[in-house]
Amino acid sequence: MCGQTETNEAFVDIKHLKKYFNVHKGLLHAVDDVTLTIPKGKTLGLVGESVCGKSTLGRVVIGLIEATGGEVLFDGEDALKFNKEQRSEFRKRAQIVFQDPFSSLNPRMSVSQLIAEPLLINKACSDKKEMDVKIKTLMDTVGLAERLATSFPHELDGGRRQRIGIARALALDPEFIVLDEPVSALDVCIQAQILNLLGDLQRDRDYTYLFISHDLSVVRYVSDEVAVMYLGQVVEKAGNTVLFKEPLHPYTQALLSAVPVIDLDNKNKRILLEGDVPSPINPPSGCRFAGRCAYRQEICQKETPTLTEIEPGHFVSCHFTRHLERHK
Numbered sequence: 001m002c003g004q005t006e007t008n009e010a011f012v013d014i015k016h017l018k019k020y021f022n023v024h025k026g027l028l029h030a031v032d033d034v035t036l037t038i039p040k041g042k043t044l045g046l047v048g049e050s051v052c053g054k055s056t057l058g059r060v061v062i063g064l065i066e067a068t069g070g071e072v073l074f075d076g077e078d079a080l081k082f083n084k085e086q087r088s089e090f091r092k093r094a095q096i097v098f099q100d101p102f103s104s105l106n107p108r109m110s111v112s113q114l115i116a117e118p119l120l121i122n123k124a125c126s127d128k129k130e131m132d133v134k135i136k137t138l139m140d141t142v143g144l145a146e147r148l149a150t151s152f153p154h155e156l157d158g159g160r161r162q163r164i165g166i167a168r169a170l171a172l173d174p175e176f177i178v179l180d181e182p183v184s185a186l187d188v189c190i191q192a193q194i195l196n197l198l199g200d201l202q203r204d205r206d207y208t209y210l211f212i213s214h215d216l217s218v219v220r221y222v223s224d225e226v227a228v229m230y231l232g233q234v235v236e237k238a239g240n241t242v243l244f245k246e247p248l249h250p251y252t253q254a255l256l257s258a259v260p261v262i263d264l265d266n267k268n269k270r271i272l273l274e275g276d277v278p279s280p281i282n283p284p285s286g287c288r289f290a291g292r293c294a295y296r297q298e299i300c301q302k303e304t305p306t307l308t309e310i311e312p313g314h315f316v317s318c319h320f321t322r323h324l325e326r327h328k
């Protein structure tokens with residue numbers, strides 16, 4: 001999905017964002033000092049293993065979960081400091097599409113009622129006639145037949161249910177949408193339909209997306225830039241083409257080596273990571289990937305690497321990579 005705008009100015013600017021949870025064993029570092037930017041009309045893909053903090057980050061960014069620290073700037077305004085009235089207005093500008101299209105919908109509400117709900121809550125329509133027109137327009141936009149207006153979620157397949165979720169997200173004409181694993185619960189054919197729909201909407205309306213997924217093939221298809229998370233931290237961020245062609249962080253290299261390739265002459269070997277993932281509760285000092293990294297050195301156990309720009313637009317958080325770049 002490539003937006004039409006040519007500007008690189010950040011529309012969403014996430015600075016040193018943190019989200020910690022108090023649990024009985026200590027402090028769980030779900031999101032730990034994450035800094036990211038997303039230009040207007042572009043898609044940032046966010047990838048990583050399960051429980052690395054991707055979904056938590058998305059929910060904190062749009063205000064579903066309260067942040068522990070940091071800033072989330074939208075057009076220069078810090079959304080984390082909004083008062084109740086400002087936050088109500090902000091929710092119209094920032095929406096989310098959830099992973100499971102069935103559990104995120106009220107099973108007792110029909111398609112038309114589900115799409116109407118955000119319009120009613122925000123008093124977006126002056127009368128029933130305007131509401132009916134808006135619902136029909138939204139259904140047409142996401143490819144839902146008018147005959148399905150009185151159907152219930154359990155009567156529809158996964159693709160149609162996800163289209164309802166997308167219609168709800170579009171109801172208030174947002175500018176920024178968090179797409180949290182929006183196609184992972186769907187089969188391949190339906191995935192393609194939903195991804196094409198999201199791409200068409202972005203091109204037509206200049207939406208800005210944060211696309212969260214564990215599927216690197218999908219992320220490669222939809223994203224302008226890609227950020228890789230590991231245990232609550234971003235370890236690499238680059239343009240789509242650069243990251244998939246020249247990954248620098250050992251964790252990114254391992255992830256990409258696991259992507260199936262239909263090429264009998266492909267000589268790239270699968271990188272098997274050894275060791276266990278550290279606990280996000282009171283995580284160890286130094287690099288959190290060090291225990292699984294084949295290139296670890298003494299400094300990796302003692303000093304936490306920072307996300308550094310190795311080359312224009314390519315950021316990596318790794319002592320070893322920086323050493324190579326300085327001496328290559």
